[in-house]
Amino acid sequence: MCYSLVESTIEGYNGTIFAYGQTGCGKTHTMQGDKNLSNSGIIPKCFDHIFETISMTTNVRYLALVTYMEIYNERIRDLLNKNENTSVINHSLKELPGIGVSVPTLTTQPVVNANQCYDWLHFGNKNRVTAATLMNKNSSRSHTIFTITLEQSPFFNSIGLEDAFGGIRRGKLSLVDLAGSERQRRTGAKGDRLKEASQINLSLSALGNVISSLVDGKAKHVPFRDSKLTRLLQDSLGGNTKTLMISCISPTDINYDETISTLRYASRAKNISNKPKINEDPKDATLRLYQNEILYLKRMLQESQQISYRNNDTNKIIESPLKIIQLTNMNSTKNVQIIESGQNCNASFKTNNSISTNPNFPLIQSEGEIQLQAQSRIDLIKRTLIGGERIHDFKLKKKAHGSKICSPTSLKCNS
Numbered sequence: 001m002c003y004s005l006v007e008s009t010i011e012g013y014n015g016t017i018f019a020y021g022q023t024g025c026g027k028t029h030t031m032q033g034d035k036n037l038s039n040s041g042i043i044p045k046c047f048d049h050i051f052e053t054i055s056m057t058t059n060v061r062y063l064a065l066v067t068y069m070e071i072y073n074e075r076i077r078d079l080l081n082k083n084e085n086t087s088v089i090n091h092s093l094k095e096l097p098g099i100g101v102s103v104p105t106l107t108t109q110p111v112v113n114a115n116q117c118y119d120w121l122h123f124g125n126k127n128r129v130t131a132a133t134l135m136n137k138n139s140s141r142s143h144t145i146f147t148i149t150l151e152q153s154p155f156f157n158s159i160g161l162e163d164a165f166g167g168i169r170r171g172k173l174s175l176v177d178l179a180g181s182e183r184q185r186r187t188g189a190k191g192d193r194l195k196e197a198s199q200i201n202l203s204l205s206a207l208g209n210v211i212s213s214l215v216d217g218k219a220k221h222v223p224f225r226d227s228k229l230t231r232l233l234q235d236s237l238g239g240n241t242k243t244l245m246i247s248c249i250s251p252t253d254i255n256y257d258e259t260i261s262t263l264r265y266a267s268r269a270k271n272i273s274n275k276p277k278i279n280e281d282p283k284d285a286t287l288r289l290y291q292n293e294i295l296y297l298k299r300m301l302q303e304s305q306q307i308s309y310r311n312n313d314t315n316k317i318i319e320s321p322l323k324i325i326q327l328t329n330m331n332s333t334k335n336v337q338i339i340e341s342g343q344n345c346n347a348s349f350k351t352n353n354s355i356s357t358n359p360n361f362p363l364i365q366s367e368g369e370i371q372l373q374a375q376s377r378i379d380l381i382k383r384t385l386i387g388g389e390r391i392h393d394f395k396l397k398k399k400a401h402g403s404k405i406c407s408p409t410s411l412k413c414n415s
């Protein structure tokens with residue numbers, strides 16, 4: 001069902017999959033599945049699909065970045081930040097030209113395989129606010145959005161230009177698990193629970209209003225600004241994103257009203273038409289920063305080596321360019337943490353601090369130590385750029401071909 005949407009994301013489109021329905025009817029089950037992998041949900045399947053496809057690409061390097069946020073009582077929390085206090089933090093939304101609505105202060109984690117994605121998903125899930133309602137004791141009362149951003153660039157190593165990259169494309173897959181859509185009176189909620197329920201209903205009714213105004217061709221104003229959820233989904237609703245809405249409904253007759261209301265919602269949403277397009281050369285691409293940093297460090301390494309030779313010849317002491325990097329490069333890179341490739345991030349969430357962000361980076365070091373640091377930084381960045389690792393794996397190719405044949409060729413709705 002999601003195959004073509006995920007393929008599009010790998011090509012550079014934006015994609016959104018969201019599950020809608022009343023509490024207890026299987027939204028989280030559909031999106032995340034059971035812990036038991038034989039019954040995995042859409043999110044883990046997307047992880048596998050993305051990384052298997054990337055590992056079979058030729059001459060393209062990808063940088064995969066994940067974020068996980070929660071909207072609870074109209075506040076945005078960063079689920080990947082282990083230090084974040086539940087009640088205080090409220091990240092703000094920013095609308096940036098050419099980028100759209102985003103939350104720039106969220107923790108962004110690079111990932112190199114599906115396992116690292118699962119680990120971050122589980123890490124974020126532990127942070128989720130859950131509360132009991134009459135309907136479902138373990139149901140989450142918040143909306144969550146897990147995003148995987150895939151930045152890609154052609155890689156020209158084969159024609160002798162080592163580390164030369166082409167233009168950048170960026171696809172983003174947002175996986176949204178909404179809170180229950182049921183009306184408050186049915187849940188028996190009181191006090192804080194009632195406040196929560198009304199905030200949940202606020203964003204879901206704002207979503208309903210947005211859908212209605214998009215479908216009603218005459219409406220001049222679409223109320224995206226009425227809630228954080230609708231602002232974040234602005235691109236997914238009538239924008240440049242390919243969107244898939246999954247309606248979860250309950251089979252029991254006591255839930256008849258909610259079922260009808262969910263189906264009405266879905267049938268209206270089906271009439272929204274989006275205009276998906278590939279995101280070419282995004283201004284804020286992290287991949288570009290990394291590419292520039294590699295080139296910069298390599299040039300400095302070369303110059304430093306040449307100066308070392310000259311020093312040996314003349315016995316003169318000349319300041320090495322590498323010593324200057326420490327100072328000039330201190331704050332040059334975005335605050336993106338790099339996980340050691342192949343390391344299980346769940347074990348310790350160890351991050352290998354970059355030269356640019358490591359506060360303990362000693363200012364006085366020997367030439368050799370600095371060269372080593374620069375080289376290990378280059379290697380570290382290179383390990384986060386993925387693509388083509390399993391190009392000769394015929395079993396995997398056969399499996400991918402089978403999935404392609406079995407999948408619907410295109411999404412009927414909104415694409």
Ligand SMILES: Nc1ncnc2c1ncn2[C@@H]1O[C@H](COP(=O)(O)OP(=O)(O)O)[C@@H](O)[C@H]1O
Binds near residue numbers: 026136140
């Ligand atoms: N298709 C399904 N098959 C088996 N169990 C399911 C299915 N859908 C939901 N469940 C179970 O029903 C319960 C509620 O589902 P959940 O996904 O948490 O609902 P929601 O997120 O919509 O509130 C969970 O225990 C889940 O495992």
Ligand SMILES: [Mg+2]
Binds near residue numbers: 027028029139140177
């Ligand atoms: Mg749920």
